[in-house]
Amino acid sequence: MNQEQKSPNIRRRRLGQVLRGLREESGLTLDAAAKGAGVPRSTLGRMETAEARRLRHTDLNALADFYNVDAETREGMHGLAREAKERGWWSKYKDVFGERALPDWEAEASAIRTFQSQLIPGLFQTPRYAAAIFRGGRATTEENIERLVEARMTRQQILNRIHPPRMTAVIDEAALHRLIGGHEIMREQLEHLGHLAVRHNIDVQVLPYEAGEHLGMEGSFTILEFPEPRDTPIVYVETATRGLFLESTEELDAYNVTFSNVQGVALSTSRSAEFIHHATQALEKQT
Structure with a gap:
């Protein structure tokens, strides 16, 4: 390493x-x-x-x-x-990630499981999609947007390293239909998601509307696991003001159960790939 x-x-x-x-x-x-x-x-x-x-x-x-x-x-x-005391690349973006930086934990993760209810996961986002999210109706400078996007794109390098983490993402259907940045940017994002879904270390499952109620309705979260047995998993939950890192056995158990539930009612990886393809085609007709 x-x-x-x-x-x-x-x-x-x-x-x-x-x-x-x-x-x-x-x-x-x-x-x-x-x-x-x-x-x-x-x-x-x-x-x-x-x-x-x-x-x-x-x-x-x-x-x-x-x-x-x-x-x-x-x-x-x-x-x-x-x-x-050593510093990783994320220390340069303390203004973006805060004191307890998510990339600090992602750096050594051997497996990442995430459920996203509204957006495409940050590790899967294209630059233009991410920029549109950061704008999000807020008055902010382009310079600041560029820095936020740069930090997010750098985070994604863990998926390209020699031994990348096993990534499992369950994405609510709403995230595929929410028109972030307009038709062209959204189509580009879905195409990118489709390409990622066929990588050997990435599983993408779509949670369709027809699945009805499920345990993940309270919001998005990410579970990170590490190769060393002594390094217990950690749960990351992002709020409007900061990211929360949860480590207690009870919290881990609750989120493991929740992820098992949403993964169980989601479409298979092959059916999800077809779903993403059809959603992309639908956007192509509108651009």
């Missing part, structure tokens, strides 16, 4: 797991461990929950001494801390 494909967030989460595991093995509360190691309780708490952005060598050494870890474990802790 090259430098740009490493995820600092995942490294922080692994380090947090190590520290929490050492504390629990010692049978200590957070207060007792922090006091014993001489590390502020709030600092140790943020380290264990992967919220700490600054990981100081002195704190790590103090914890390693307190837990009496071996040299290999100590070096592993420092190695994770060093990698957690």
